Amino acid sequence: MKIGFDAKRLFHNNTGLGNYSRDLVRILKTYYPNNDYILYNPKPKDLPFFSDKNNFNIISPSGLMRKLHFIWRTYGIAKTATAKQLDIYHGLSGEIAVGLPSNVKKVVTIHDLIFERYPHLYSKWDRKAHFKKFKYAVDNADAIVAISEQTKQDIVTYLKVAPEKIEVIYQGCAQAFKEHYTINELQTTREKFNLPEQFVLNVGTIEERKNALSLVKAIKDLDTKLVLIGRKTDYAKSIDQYIAEHKIEHKVIFLHGVSLIELAHIYQLATVFAYPSIFEGFGIPIIEALYSGTPVITTNSGVFPEAGGPDSIYVNEYDVEQISDAISTLLKDETTRLQIAEQGKVYAQKFNDEQIAKHWNNLYTKILE
Known part of the structure; x- marks a missing residue:
């Protein structure tokens, strides 16, 4: 399989979402080394916590998109040559790239919907932006994965997704x-x-x-x-x-x-x-x-x-x-x-x-x- 990952958190977040991303990719690489793993990284940075980089193809924006990396992550990934060759694109943190080819299967991991449960912890703009991205992801994904039964219940409640469309796969740790x-x-x-x-x-x-x-x-x-x-x-x-x-x-x-x-x-x-x-x-x-x-x-x-x-x-x-x-x-x-x-x-x-x-x-x- 040729699997592409939204790797922003993997490279640039040192805590929860970053740990989840790094650990999942590490586990897949260990147990299924024959797959091709493509990491879409919006801002160039050394790959953290991995000693063997040979199994990873790292794609970052070039030219003007280097400065507009936040736009590239949402709209630019689908235009890369590698995206057209993917079997699966996996959004590791609640988002999937817009405009991916129809033949590419899309998977999204939803970690939580805290911005809906506790809206006072977020600005109005952040809440609207998070909801829009998450809603697009669940509406366009071929598979929706929650990291817990609690998160699955929240996806059903706040994003109006039928429970049978959501699979729970727990995360591990480093x-x-x-x-x-x-x-x-x-x-x-x-x-x-x-x-x-x-x-x-x-x-x-x-x-x-x-x-x-x-x-x-x-x-x-x-x-x-x-x-x-x-x-x-x-x-x-x-x-x-x-x-x-x-x-x-x-x-x-x-x-x-x-x-x-x-x-x-x-x-x-x-x-x-x-x-x-x-x-x-x-x-x-x-x-x-x-x-x-x-x-x-x-x-x-x-x-x-x-x-x-x-x-x-x-x-x-x-x-x-x-x-x-x-x-x-x-x-x-x-x-x-x-x-x-x-x-x-x-x-x-x-x-x-x-x-x-x-x-x-x-x-x-x-x-x-």
Whole structure:
């Protein structure tokens, strides 16, 4: 098969959508190396996180389109010579290129519809633009894939798609989180970032939807420290203000410039992973924590039980006292922590590379038939 991918996020997003894109392409390349994989990248950049570039044909705009790369991504890809030779074009993040030849089968992955669920988090223009692109994608795709049952329900509700037209294929996580690291490797990372022996970890963009402020409040009176890893937004100002008002600067550690391998080390060093997010399409950090053998505390509604499985600890994301009690219980009870961690690793196998690769190959094969 000759498969083209909208690779904007793959190249230029270092977090959720980028991780999903890189991981899916990596998995397909590993299990189906005989396919041709074409990556449409609107802005030239070195291919991240891959050591072998031989199986990828990278297409970027030339001439004037280099400056109009945002237009090229939507309207220019279909005019490239390679697009006419594709068997499948896969939009990895809710969009598909306009004007692709009719013989090219079109697949789109929808991660979430947060702009519809929580419109106050987006400008009016962004909401309209997102809706237009997503609606075009689902109306013109030969296959629509949701990354969770929760997202499938939202596609039905907000984009008015019949449920039988949507397939759920879970995402996995990078191989780095599945590796076993030596004590020396972990200690090197601990010393580099000056991490304590015991700490609570949270990973994700520091924005209102991720709800890190509730987590800061939850650990205020606990004998532990909180490590926050993620890009700061304006929402982080409210966290900084709370920290200053309660004089707990020594209890909250913000980390930046963390490599993928270092992040995997930090997951394994963490005592507890806490993720009281308000809403996610899936919640990939939960899977990263499960594979890392770190017990998870997360939200008791939406997609979170789907991602965390039956043995994670679930809380009301708005109930600071409940979050605090859950953290305190795990910090004090090593036996329970180890039990949850082991059971979490077992549950995480449903998101392993081989299963994901088979699901995608079956889908691609089906739409070509």
